Amino acid sequence: MSETQVVVVSPEGELYAGKAGFVSLPGIAGELGILPGHTPLLTRLKPGAVHIRRTSGEDDFIYVAGGYAEIQPFTVTILADTAIRGKDLDEAKAMLARQQAEERLQNMKTNIDYAAAQAELAEAAAQLATLAKLRRGK
Numbered sequence: 001m002s003e004t005q006v007v008v009v010s011p012e013g014e015l016y017a018g019k020a021g022f023v024s025l026p027g028i029a030g031e032l033g034i035l036p037g038h039t040p041l042l043t044r045l046k047p048g049a050v051h052i053r054r055t056s057g058e059d060d061f062i063y064v065a066g067g068y069a070e071i072q073p074f075t076v077t078i079l080a081d082t083a084i085r086g087k088d089l090d091e092a093k094a095m096l097a098r099q100q101a102e103e104r105l106q107n108m109k110t111n112i113d114y115a116a117a118q119a120e121l122a123e124a125a126a127q128l129a130t131l132a133k134l135r136r137g138k
Contacts, residue, residue: 002036003055006076008062010083016052016062023076024051025069026126034071041071047126049086049133050078061086063130065123086130098124 006023008016023034026048032041045067052060065082101121 002074004034004036004038004074004076006052006078008050008064008078008080008083010064010067010080012083015080015083015085016060018052019055020052020076021055022051022053024049025076025078026050026064027069032069032071034076037073038071040073041069043069043071045069045078045080047123049126049130051133061130061133063127065126084127086133098128 003019003021004023006016006018006020007014021036025032025034026046028044028046031048032043045064047065048063050062050064052062054060062080063082063084063086064078064080067078067080067083069079070077098121101118101124104116104120
């Protein structure tokens with residue numbers, strides 16, 4: 001069975017390194033599915049879940065708040081602005097952040113406030129979606 005080496009790093013350090021049979025990541029233009037032998041690609045990431053299916057069949061989920069992914073035929077390197085293991089996400093904190101961002105959107109005064117609140121809302125929603133995927137196991 002072919003496999004891909006996957007590395008996920010953030011400014012805090014390396015979060016994941018291992019072999020995978022499949023990787024799904026939130027590309028800026030949409031969700032990308034990566035199998036061993038994939039065509040080389042460089043893409044920006046949007047907030048969302050990186051799904052890593054190990055060659056053993058186990059699934060790992062990592063929330064990324066943006067960054068870049070470099071895909072080579074047998075290597076996936078993710079340079080994340082922020083990365084958190086799915087099991088380490090705090091659902092209550094993400095729900096509170098979403099609620100606060102929604103309130104800021106309703107009380108916006110400038111376009112800058114609006115853009116910041118939209119970004120915060122997108123990150124909170126992506127964290128909650130990552131938790132949902134972790135619970136479903138896919």
